[in-house]
Amino acid sequence: MRIASVVSATLHGAFLLWAVLSFSSRPFEVTPAESLPVDLVNIEDFQKMTKGAKDAPKKEEPAPLVEKVEPPKPVEEQKPKVEKKEVKTEKESAPPPPQQQPDAIADQIKKMEQPKEAKAEQKPPTPPKKPEKQQPKFDADKIAALLDKRDPTRNAAADIAPSSNSPGLGAARGNDKQLSMTELAAFKERLKQCWNPPVGADPNARLYVVMRVMFNKNGTVMRDPALVEGTASNFGPALADSGRRALLRCQPYTMFKPETYEIWKDIEVKFDLQEMLGG
Amino acid sequence: MNQVAQSVLPMTSADLSLFTLFWHAHWIVKAVMIGLLVCSVWVWAIAIDKTVLYARSRRAMDSFEQAFWSGQSLEELYRSLSSRPGHSMGALFVAAMREWKRSFEGSSRSFAGLQTRIEKVMDVTIAREVERLEKRLLVLATVGSAGPFIGLFGTVWGIMTSFQSIAASKNTSLAVVAPGIAEALFATAIGLIAAIPATIFYNKFAGEVNKQTQRLEGFADEFAAILSRQIDERG
Numbered sequence: 001m002r003i004a005s006v007v008s009a010t011l012h013g014a015f016l017l018w019a020v021l022s023f024s025s026r027p028f029e030v031t032p033a034e035s036l037p038v039d040l041v042n043i044e045d046f047q048k049m050t051k052g053a054k055d056a057p058k059k060e061e062p063a064p065l066v067e068k069v070e071p072p073k074p075v076e077e078q079k080p081k082v083e084k085k086e087v088k089t090e091k092e093s094a095p096p097p098p099q100q101q102p103d104a105i106a107d108q109i110k111k112m113e114q115p116k117e118a119k120a121e122q123k124p125p126t127p128p129k130k131p132e133k134q135q136p137k138f139d140a141d142k143i144a145a146l147l148d149k150r151d152p153t154r155n156a157a158a159d160i161a162p163s164s165n166s167p168g169l170g171a172a173r174g175n176d177k178q179l180s181m182t183e184l185a186a187f188k189e190r191l192k193q194c195w196n197p198p199v200g201a202d203p204n205a206r207l208y209v210v211m212r213v214m215f216n217k218n219g220t221v222m223r224d225p226a227l228v229e230g231t232a233s234n235f236g237p238a239l240a241d242s243g244r245r246a247l248l249r250c251q252p253y254t255m256f257k258p259e260t261y262e263i264w265k266d267i268e269v270k271f272d273l274q275e276m277l278g279g
Numbered sequence: 280m281n282q283v284a285q286s287v288l289p290m291t292s293a294d295l296s297l298f299t300l301f302w303h304a305h306w307i308v309k310a311v312m313i314g315l316l317v318c319s320v321w322v323w324a325i326a327i328d329k330t331v332l333y334a335r336s337r338r339a340m341d342s343f344e345q346a347f348w349s350g351q352s353l354e355e356l357y358r359s360l361s362s363r364p365g366h367s368m369g370a371l372f373v374a375a376m377r378e379w380k381r382s383f384e385g386s387s388r389s390f391a392g393l394q395t396r397i398e399k400v401m402d403v404t405i406a407r408e409v410e411r412l413e414k415r416l417l418v419l420a421t422v423g424s425a426g427p428f429i430g431l432f433g434t435v436w437g438i439m440t441s442f443q444s445i446a447a448s449k450n451t452s453l454a455v456v457a458p459g460i461a462e463a464l465f466a467t468a469i470g471l472i473a474a475i476p477a478t479i480f481y482n483k484f485a486g487e488v489n490k491q492t493q494r495l496e497g498f499a500d501e502f503a504a505i506l507s508r509q510i511d512e513r514g
Binding site: 001004005007008009011012016019020228229230231232236 | 297298316319320321322323324325326327328331445446449450451452453
């Protein structure tokens, strides 16, 4: 019996070791589904579906709202500085080379920061000849950004701006083009017309559901919309049902063009009761 | 809320290995898992032990039957076996022969109850042999029937934990629920891993014990018949 116990324990140990090794060598990799999140909130803030007039004066197109775009990574901001410093040390012995590359990168960064006034102020366009001004200053914003270890290509879930607006930091598997604001707004407007929020829900409670919808190419809903996440509440199921009904009732969604099908075939819609009822 | 989901999701997707599943579990679930693992080790130890024992016992029976029916005189067989009777059929034969001889050794020959005595002695020996063969088989039966339930207990506990985390974060996204459920299901998996071999081995061994017992009883009856004929001829 003792021999059998030893044999059995040894076999179990070997099996466990094998299981641990084989499991750890092949980690689970969850590829986030490429989806386009849509908030069903405050549509007026983005665009109103007003009727146009032919004789109206021509107006500048307002820039799309990009305040929620992922900020340029601080790691990349540091890079040009390091290069400039190296250039400076070289400069002591040799005449200044045509510093094309740092300028290009710096310009790129400035371009990316253009929509964000706050960042643009902190970094005036300094020529690389004055290195003493390039010393990294203490900056609370940058420290916060440096400590931010999150994946730079993470999806900005439930954000109105899809990742297509950031030029440098696309998702690894992204095949994003750009869905026009008008299409999104039209989609939301249509959904809002069809949506009957559940009666009796407290508008002050933070009630929301996120539904994932997949579309056919003709704009009809491919299958029953799936609940992605939602608030834990008594009204949660009713809210999810109302969202599902709204999505099914409004189809087909003809505002989406078939050429951009890759973008809108999989969309996450957020139904937010508080914003809808104005609580 | 979305920030929570984002920060939780990468961690869970990367850390679903066995050890992390184990370390993140509640201590009750951990105890369940360790207990089931010990059960599994014990079950396999018994299985190995019993397999060896039954094979050896079957071989011993075969060789004894060959010797018994070879025409060799029973006295000789008894003399060669009495020093080390071994188990199963050999023990049966030696017990019966000892009783037989004892009845002839005394000054007064007692044939009257000899037949009954020999049968009694052989019954006792069979019971002892069966007890030896069946030893620890009940452990297999217990693990086989209770293992899934113990694993289920761990699962229920883990699911309770994951529901508590839903309540704490007020969020039903998969990232909040999934780790608890994964660790919970791991407990059931271990329970089944322990229970399935236990059940299979128990059934196999129970059948084996049954077969060997019948073989012993058959031999006992046959031998009793032979001895009874001898008694009648002498008496």
